[in-house]
Amino acid sequence: MFLTYLRRELRRRGKAALVVASGLALGIALVIVVSSVSTGMKRAQDEVLESLYGLGTDMTVTKAQQPPEEEERSRRPRFRFDAGQGGEEQSNERLAVQGFQTLGADTVGTIAEQDGVAAAVGGLSLNSVTVDGEFTPGEPRGRGGPGEPAGGVEGGGADFRVDTYTLYGTDVRTPGLGPLTSSAITDGRGFQEDETGADVAVVDSAHARSEDIAVGDILDITGTGFEVVGIATADSGQPAAQVYIPLERAQELADAGDAITTVYVRATDSQRIEDVESAVLKEVPGTTVTTSADLAKTVSGSLGTAADLAEGVGRWLSYAVLAAAFLVAGLLTSSAVGRRVREFGTLKALGWRSGRVTRQVMGESLANGLLGGGLGIALGCAVAYAVTVAGPTLTASLGAAPGTATAGPGPARGAGRLLEQEGERALEIALTAPVDLRVIASAVALAVAGGLVAGAFGAWRAARLRPAEALRRVA
Amino acid sequence: MYRLTGVTKRYARGEKSVHALDGVDLTVEDGERLVVQGPTGGGKSTFLQMLGGLDRPTSGSVELDGTDLARLGESKLTRLRAERIGFVFQGFNLIPTLTARENVETALVPLGVKAAARRRRAAEALESVGLGERLGHLPGEMSGGQQQRVAIARALVKQPDVLLADEPTGNLDESMRDEVMEVLEGRWRTHGLTFVLVTHDSAIARRATRVATVRNGRLTTERVDRPEGGAAGRSGGMAGGAARR
Numbered sequence: 001m002f003l004t005y006l007r008r009e010l011r012r013r014g015k016a017a018l019v020v021a022s023g024l025a026l027g028i029a030l031v032i033v034v035s036s037v038s039t040g041m042k043r044a045q046d047e048v049l050e051s052l053y054g055l056g057t058d059m060t061v062t063k064a065q066q067p068p069e070e071e072e073r074s075r076r077p078r079f080r081f082d083a084g085q086g087g088e089e090q091s092n093e094r095l096a097v098q099g100f101q102t103l104g105a106d107t108v109g110t111i112a113e114q115d116g117v118a119a120a121v122g123g124l125s126l127n128s129v130t131v132d133g134e135f136t137p138g139e140p141r142g143r144g145g146p147g148e149p150a151g152g153v154e155g156g157g158a159d160f161r162v163d164t165y166t167l168y169g170t171d172v173r174t175p176g177l178g179p180l181t182s183s184a185i186t187d188g189r190g191f192q193e194d195e196t197g198a199d200v201a202v203v204d205s206a207h208a209r210s211e212d213i214a215v216g217d218i219l220d221i222t223g224t225g226f227e228v229v230g231i232a233t234a235d236s237g238q239p240a241a242q243v244y245i246p247l248e249r250a251q252e253l254a255d256a257g258d259a260i261t262t263v264y265v266r267a268t269d270s271q272r273i274e275d276v277e278s279a280v281l282k283e284v285p286g287t288t289v290t291t292s293a294d295l296a297k298t299v300s301g302s303l304g305t306a307a308d309l310a311e312g313v314g315r316w317l318s319y320a321v322l323a324a325a326f327l328v329a330g331l332l333t334s335s336a337v338g339r340r341v342r343e344f345g346t347l348k349a350l351g352w353r354s355g356r357v358t359r360q361v362m363g364e365s366l367a368n369g370l371l372g373g374g375l376g377i378a379l380g381c382a383v384a385y386a387v388t389v390a391g392p393t394l395t396a397s398l399g400a401a402p403g404t405a406t407a408g409p410g411p412a413r414g415a416g417r418l419l420e421q422e423g424e425r426a427l428e429i430a431l432t433a434p435v436d437l438r439v440i441a442s443a444v445a446l447a448v449a450g451g452l453v454a455g456a457f458g459a460w461r462a463a464r465l466r467p468a469e470a471l472r473r474v475a
Numbered sequence: 476m477y478r479l480t481g482v483t484k485r486y487a488r489g490e491k492s493v494h495a496l497d498g499v500d501l502t503v504e505d506g507e508r509l510v511v512q513g514p515t516g517g518g519k520s521t522f523l524q525m526l527g528g529l530d531r532p533t534s535g536s537v538e539l540d541g542t543d544l545a546r547l548g549e550s551k552l553t554r555l556r557a558e559r560i561g562f563v564f565q566g567f568n569l570i571p572t573l574t575a576r577e578n579v580e581t582a583l584v585p586l587g588v589k590a591a592a593r594r595r596r597a598a599e600a601l602e603s604v605g606l607g608e609r610l611g612h613l614p615g616e617m618s619g620g621q622q623q624r625v626a627i628a629r630a631l632v633k634q635p636d637v638l639l640a641d642e643p644t645g646n647l648d649e650s651m652r653d654e655v656m657e658v659l660e661g662r663w664r665t666h667g668l669t670f671v672l673v674t675h676d677s678a679i680a681r682r683a684t685r686v687a688t689v690r691n692g693r694l695t696t697e698r699v700d701r702p703e704g705g706a707a708g709r710s711g712g713m714a715g716g717a718a719r720r
Contacts, residue, residue: 351557
């Protein structure tokens with residue numbers, strides 16, 4: 001009887017039921033779309049961050065930026081050319097540490113010992129600057145004798161070309177962590193764990209294309225030939241460097257001793273990242289720790305704007321629509337009960353308990369809610385699918401992170417430093433709107449809640465209805 | 476047997492108080508057929524609702540076989556209505572979305588009768604009022620007389636002790652009225668139930684064993700004499716000792 005009665009009533013009040021269901025459907029669809037787009041935004045941000053960090057890296061540790069000291073000034077590359085070799089082609093290549101700020105190799109061990117750290121490896125980021133060309137000395141003009149103009153130099157000049165590229169010394173013993181994890185080997189192979197001192201290199205595909213480098217070629221780095229064993233392609237955005245060589249060889253070539261510029265850290269659990277960050281700042285003073293959360297704050301551009309919109313306006317808008325839908329559904333249900341006073345009064349006169357009448361009202365409302373939920377899920381999934389198919393492109397600009405934790409003196413530049421080393425990045429990411437089971441479950445829960453909330457209005461009225469009053473009102 | 480003692484029902488209308496019933500004393504014997512008459516707004520429907528346990532008196536007692544309905548808890552009162560009292564309303568009060576059979580079944584739902592038995596008993600009840608061919612029809616597909624017969628089947632399907640009818644022929648034309656009254660009286664005769672009927676129709680009143688009149692909240696009764704083979708006539712006064720006013 002319950003289901004028969006419920007089905008017939010829903011059919012009788014088809015339009016009203018559809019209005020209630022449509023309102024709920026709209027709210028639920030909005031929640032699904034906003035949630036799925038937010039998930040898509042998060043994935044896009046993760047993708048952007050992975051392009052910086054590489055998969056599996058939870059944080060990086062770098063030395064806090066400090067004013068350059070005299071010693072550091074002396075480490076800046078200097079180019080010397082012989083003016084006596086007029087007209088001859090001359091070339092000089094120098095390797096300089098990115099940002100001139102380094103950490104000792106023991107930093108890796110210290111960080112690796114901290115609770116919550118699963119793995120830590122060091123890396124050395126270098127800049128290769130090659131200056132080559134011709135230097136022609138000038139000719140002396142006159143002697144400056146009496147009645148003659150003062151002596152000078154005539155002619156001479158220089159025609160130089162400057163080539164730069166970025167080079168990264170990577171710890172080949174831990175291939176799962178470090179700058180190369182943001183790229184995939186698309187030709188040849190990656191480093192082998194026993195190639196710590198080998199003259200082998202992996203070249204980024206874009207650099208290889210522009211410089212016409214292929215697997216098997218010999219790459220000259222400050223006079224040492226490195227065999228190109230693989231070509232790597234960044235998963236998205238720009239690579240960490242254009243050329244990768246084993247860390248020890250990079251340190252030797254740059255005459256950097258055992259220095260490193262960056263420690264890549266993987267936490268045992270994502271929940272422990274903050275603890276690890278605190279521990280590192282305490283144990284290794286004078287460093288900057290940059291977590292993925294810090295980097296996320298640096299994402300701007302249309303991706304950042306859209307993510308902010310989805311998180312802020314979108315979420316609140318969907319909640320507001322949902323609340324309005326609940327309210328309208330409740331009022332309509334209550335109004336429907338008002339129109340059915342005689343019906344419910346009669347049923348109570350026949351001996352139906354208030355609870356049974358209430359259940360009937362709630363059941364109808366719940367069915368309405370589920371209908372709205374079904375429509376909302378279908379609509380929400382369709383819109384999310386349309387967003388994914390359309391794949392609107394969002395631009396992610398990565399800038400300095402204002403909130404990056406820094407220990408020790410010096411300006412808090414944090415991720416900005418990392419980014420500064422690699423330049424301002426602008427990546428284009430196609431937006432997706434994935435709908436997962438959790439979102440669907442939430443939608444069903446909302447539909448049930450909507451039905452119950454709406455039904456509660458009417459059920460409350462129906463429960464309070466006294467049969468004599470109900471029958472008298474329509475007599 | 477009903478025994479009403481000093482039943483008063485007051486309604487507050489603003490600052491004023493309206494007496495729908497004012498100190499009614501009455502006894503209705505088992506199997507009696509009582510017709511209640513009176514002017515509109517005189518308290519007839521309120522009186523019927525007191526008997527049916529749909530409303531409670533402001534003061535006084537309404538006893539059905541010794542149980543005071545005025546003091547019965549809501550749950551027990553609901554149960555009593557479900558088991559012992561059948562209602563027929565002027566406006567039929569059928570659920571418009573349910574078929575004739577399903578409407579009759581609604582009276583068996585609170586009794587916990589299983590679905591199959593419910594369907595069978597509802598069909599039998601409709602057969603007994605001559606609607607065996609209309610089981611699957613919706614109220615909107617039936618005439619007023621047929622709808623009222625469905626309502627009668629709904630009231631009687633649970634085999635109540637008491638049948639309370641509030642103007643059951645008020646919305647029907649003369650032929651339908653006779654049709655409905657024949658069904659009601661036939662069932663009263665065969666089942667021996669107590670039958671209290673509110674009506675404005677004098678022709679129906681003449682067919683009662685006793686007529687009660689409610690005017691300004693006060694109730695008087697008179698017994699209807701029914702000579703052998705002759706027309707009914709009223710003896711007047713306070714017949715049978717049932718009337719107190």
